[in-house]
Amino acid sequence: MRRMAIVLAAGQGKRMKSKLYKVLHPVCGTPMVGHVLNAVERVQCERNVVVVGHGAEIVKGHLGDRAEFVLQAEQLGTGHAVKQAKALLDGEQGTTIVICGDTPLVTPETLAQLMELHERAQASATILTAELDNPQGYGRIIRAEDGSVMKIVEQKDCTTQEQLVKEINTGTYCFDNVKLFAALEQVTNNNAQQEYYLTDVIGILKAQGELVQAFCSPDPAESIGINDRVALSEAERLMRERINKRHMLNGVTIIDPAQTYIEADVEIGPDTVILPGTSLKGRTVIGADCVIGPNSELTDTFVAERVHIMQSVLQEASVGNDSSVGPFAYLRPGARLGEHVKVGDFVEIKNASLDNHSKVSHLSYIGDAKVGKNVNIGCGAITVNYDGYNKSITEIEDDAFIGSNVNMIAPIRVGKGAYVVAGSTITQSVGDNDLAIARERQVNKPGYADRIRAQAKAKKDRNS
Ligand code: UD1
């Protein structure tokens, strides 16, 4: 049996009150239409068609070549939206799954069950429904006395009696492709919203004596359709719970799942512990046996094994085995730490590599630098990488020792095994094994402390 999918993503989403088109609002970091397409892809259809309208180019940009697109130039309703796909799917024989781009929690398992039920019964339409305690806002499933599905009635068109119905339309359906497009020809916009409702296809097929059935979703949480920001936060919470549960079942310890924010594409190895207040975003990958957090944010970052990251922010960074970061470190794009590296408190690293066993323990800025193995960078030492126009490179070779509060004015090279004395401002490269000192020689004046205090006191007395 040939399978097709139509994802509806042309609406603006007025109720979101947003510049961003509704289906692009992220849920756990992925635009909601991306979640929907992920689920659809897992049931393996021959054709995946996305109907775009508002923000068409941006939506297409997000989905790329994962789907075929049709334009719905004017948003005249969900029925009208599906009809636009006729240009691509006309004459196809088989099952078409129609799904709304604003229902990101629907799972591939549920879609597969829906498909199977539909195909096994050779039905004309099978609706994915859910029983909700609060059905407000959704289309209601109206059944005949014998329990068979009669029609779907939108919230705004419901009688008071129909409003009491708790079984709702999730906006996902399977149709016989040919019958779907035939029935759409008969849909009118004679309703409260003056829209062409896809939901009217159900009543039309039923009136033709076709087999229409419903599959009630085992988990009503999957059915949530996002129309406003209240529902968006609800979906975010449900998706977060789902993601966290998956990691926990894979062997990750999450101390407080309600306060741990892991985006959909993040990977985490077993026996890693995630402490509260931690956000893991984008394409972040974390290996086994790490401790991450509390209160850390990692974006598009690679973390190897046995790494400890405390109260820190990492963006497009990578951290090798057995290294530690923080507390209160900031690794910016291009920070690359080797193995057994230590980056301590109030250290910022940008576009810089630190090779194995090197340490920057406190209060440093290392930017545009290449640091070798086993280098010790003392407290408060910094690379001076920017003159207001140009970024320049600092190279520090293996086994070098950089004293506290050293300024390295780039471009500069500190040779292998070199020793830079604390408080130096280094403007010339230092050779291998050389010692560099660049500061005033110290003068001690015996007993002068009392004299200087007497002078200061006299000045104060004169002025008062
Ligand atoms: C729709 C269903 C409702 C169901 C609910 C489930 C209809 C008439 N109603 O209502 O029965 O309970 O979903 O969440 O279908 N869209 C277009 N073009 C349009 C209009 C909408 O592409 O002209 C897209 C939207 O981008 C959205 C989806 O279709 O992704 C659903 O539209 P929306 O306006 O949110 O429908 P609901 O009122 O929620």
Ligand code: CA
């Ligand atoms: Ca909706």
